[in-house]
Amino acid sequence: MRRYGIDILSAALLCLATVCFMVGCGQNNAESDDGDNTVNVGRQSTDTMEETVTEASLPAELSQIPAEYYREADQQGTLTELEYDTYESMSYEEQDQTLHKRAIVYLPYGYDESQRYPVFYLMHGGWSDETVYLGTPDQPRRFKNVLDYGIADGKIRPMIVVCPTYNNESESDSGNYSLALRLTDNYHNELINDLIPAVEGTYSTYAEDTSPEGLEASRDYRAFCGFSMGSVTTWHTFEYCLDYFRYFMPSSGNLTSDGEYMASIVKDSGHTWNDFFIFAASGTDDFAYGAFKNQIEAMEAVDDGTFRYADNEREGNLYFLEQEGGTHSGEYAEEYFYNGLCWIWQ
Template sequence: MRKTVFIVMAALLLLGMTACGNSMEQPPSQTENIEQEQTVTENTQTEADTVDDEQRNNLSGTIPDELEYIPDGYRSPSEHPGTLEKLIYQTWESFSYEDHAQELTKEAWVYLPYGYSEEQKYNVFYLSHGGWSNETSLMGTDEAPHSFKYVIDHAIEDGKIQPLIIVLPTYNNTSGEDSGNYSLALQLTDQFHNELLNDLVPAVESKYSTYAEDTSSDGLIASRDHRGFGGFSMGSVNTWCTFRYGLDYFRYFMPMSGGPAASVETYENAVMDSGYEWDDFFIFSASGTDDFAYSGFKNGIYALAEGDSGIFRFANNEADGNLSFLEREGYAHDGFASDEYTYNGLRFFWNGGDVS
């Protein structure tokens, strides 16, 4: 019965996101997609805007033409495993957050790479779960790690991903079942930025060694280049919300198979109103052709690149643009796909010229 409900609600999620996420009613043909990307690329190459050498070599690498499969053996324990720690922090009930009417004690899980040291600074990636899930769903716990934790262990061990901290929060509010309610989850992801920016990020980055010199707003904003946010399905919706409300605090975004749930103009205004330029962020996105959210998600990504402002630009690197979309033939809306997309995104973020 729960599986049936999930399928029905998933279909509703797709309809809701495609209705408000983009203006194209039908997915473009493959030929149209190629023409669209070529047009955007040509526009990008003729732009007078340039970035300096420091920015051009900043942090991240080059995105390959195709997604990399997770290598054989990566879903089993590695010889140099990272650790998972529970982080307990205080926040406020989401719907009355501004009034601070009801204090909540919440948990997030934090992945620390093998050899973690307080003497070293680490980039931080906040990875949001989707529907019917919680903070333990993606990587598990210290006593019961999930296979994706092993994937990250191996990737860091083999030099494919730079050692980093991964934070696994939840947008569940007063109940661990909140994410299983579609309409409620949409509201909670739209409000999660209050808790994220004011409570969770400071709690994480005051305890662990990151690039934030302090956890004041100024300190966190100054270190935004070393912070990312991503998620799959409803976690992707959460990522788009974080982009809208948290661009001051995050440079990198990884939405996967969910949203964008607002108009193109909304995302353009988020950038312009913040005072940032096209080269101040990067969005790595991915989906699968058999994913129920695929068409709406892909259309939404292309709609961003076709926006009147020219803010969103397809590219496979930070120097030339800020938007990428990769797809996997035959992949569906499931955890296996989510793991592979996340693995690929982290192969790009912060891996400029240093990894194999």
Template sequence: MNYIYEMPAEMLKETDKKGRVELFEYESQTYDESSEKLHKKAYVYLPYGYDENKKYNVLYLLHGGGCNHTYWFKDFPETVTILDNMMEKKICDPCIIVTPTFYHNEEDQHTHDESRCENFMHEIRKDLLPAIESKYACYAEGNVSEENLIKTRKHRAFAGLSLGSMTTYRAAFYNNFDLFAWYGPFSGCCGPFGDHNKEVERICTTLKEGKEKGYELGFMFCGNGDKDIAFEEHKDIMEKAVEKTDLLVPGKNYDFYIIPGGVHDIKAWQLHLYHALQVFFK
């Protein structure tokens, strides 16, 4: 792929062929000590010309710490314009993009509890995927049994930024590898307090055990700027993982895209998304 380091101006111009963003509400549980029933919200991007009789790949896309489901599409509406242009210009195939939140509610959003990252694995599997994929035109075709969700994993991707990048590793990759084939961790893996060697071990084990069960990695697209606060830890972990396993092959099913001068901000994350969508579902 030819990488670019600044979003082309044409991607930010409004197009006539606009997708639509709608609010989606569903019930979930916290799956922790309280295990209370929650009323959750996500936004769903449906591409221009969305047709209920077709089948679309789905990307689940997360925000970072202290934000929520509004981040990608409402707080930064140019993300929607970029997606509209990418699909109109056939830079990527039309797909459905879902922006949920790993927080329980607005009050929870102000906690600094990283256990949310891993705990979200239960909601993904038991509540979020079944709710979304029984409503929208996905490859699951309305059959949201665990068996069928596993069977259709090649049509599902998971990505996120910052704390959402950590959640991509912990909730989607390590714990739901049978449900997703494509991953986009943008800006970080374990945070400043994590254990690099432990993460490397988890990455290698996930790939090895997945392959033994017949689950291949479609692509892991890591993105970071070289001035991003999360750059050094992310790069170090992934370099060690590539050395340790032959199941991550740069250029084939893995890449680490680095923006020169890129920092921890939406401009970088939109560029990561722009590139990730060109390798997902291929």
């Protein structure tokens, strides 16, 4: 049986409702303290003769974001607000209560509708919303500058970054821990049926169309990432949406201690080990670190080959980096995102 969400409520993680929400799970606390017309991101591997999309290897240790990346870049991407309709989370299947929601969308410098771009979905944590990482068009936040600089320097592939929210009827929903657990578990309905079609029906991506078949066919160029409760959402996306995403980047928020359950997700979906990659990260002084690392180790311990630990997707599909002394804060969340962004689709 799946054991999720509540597994992280060990004595340390009971602090989540107070400590984490006071600092904002995933909120940018550091800011207050602190040939063809496609983007060519994949080719055939001659080593394994298996199709790989990201040819690069992940680093042996986490890289810090260069200090200059926090300043405004000369070549700046654009933030836009994408509005779309969805349904109230708890009664989604009945579809009797429509909600009007917003996502913040980052378009890279030089965005060209004649090109195709991969899409990176970045979910916030507790006590936060869709503006926490990139801000708004009128008030961008510093991680938007990191994207601008990273793309200009060639460290990050030009991509579309989407910051949505699992908040439901209230902007404060993510501040209620038990409610947030339920909303993250339900979020896949909105994600697949409403958000992705809205995004990828508006902007130029690898999806030929936004039908289920079109979204499945373009899964190699879609990633989901999040920190803290956003990480829980990322695990749920892996749980429910493996047909639609190839890459998953959870950090400092676990789903379960049951590695066999995680393996069953893959086997029941019909996917194989080389159909996905999970890049996980956390800090050793992060109160979510113990439970998060336990999940990664439980997955690695499954002996049927479902999860293969490696720093590249030619040889495996699971990799974990930890930051010595890293705490549960926006500063470290940004570092984890940056390291994943520098690797994916390279």
